[in-house]
Amino acid sequence: MAAERDLDCLLRTMSPELQDGVFVFCTVAPEVGPPAGLTPLMLFREREATTLIVRREDAERAGLSYHFSARLITLSVHSALDAVGFLAAVTTTLAAAGISVNAVSAFHHDHLFVPEARADEAVLLLQEMSRHTASR
Numbered sequence: 001m002a003a004e005r006d007l008d009c010l011l012r013t014m015s016p017e018l019q020d021g022v023f024v025f026c027t028v029a030p031e032v033g034p035p036a037g038l039t040p041l042m043l044f045r046e047r048e049a050t051t052l053i054v055r056r057e058d059a060e061r062a063g064l065s066y067h068f069s070a071r072l073i074t075l076s077v078h079s080a081l082d083a084v085g086f087l088a089a090v091t092t093t094l095a096a097a098g099i100s101v102n103a104v105s106a107f108h109h110d111h112l113f114v115p116e117a118r119a120d121e122a123v124l125l126l127q128e129m130s131r132h133t134a135s136r
Helices: 007-012 056-061 086-096 116-134
Strands: 016-018 023-028 042-045 050-055 067-075 102-105 110-115
Touching: 007 086, 007 116, 016 116, 023 056, 050 056, 067 116, 086 102, 086 110, 086 116, 110 116
Parallel strands: none
Antiparallel strands: 016 067, 023 050, 023 067, 042 050, 067 110, 102 110
């Protein structure tokens, strides 16, 4: 299936899915890398440190300090990496409700890390956004 670029189609068919578990953001020194046995969901190297997104229980088991306990919402539509406006529309809707979001784009889908306590609300807002777009 080809990746979608049309904004209305993306919004209409985004199908937000709340994933199991709580995820946290950790950092390790760039020259060190992740602890042995830890499999991050995401790893991103920056000049200052390497950021790891891992399950909270895995961070605790590895003795890593962490920030931002989040739930993961996957937008199930196959969005094109060069689609214009999709994440802007989604994050604007969440921002209007006072919900912070850390977005990660992967090859097939976009993923949103939202505060643990507001995850259910975020999913409902995204579902409503999708329904509203479908009814236009």
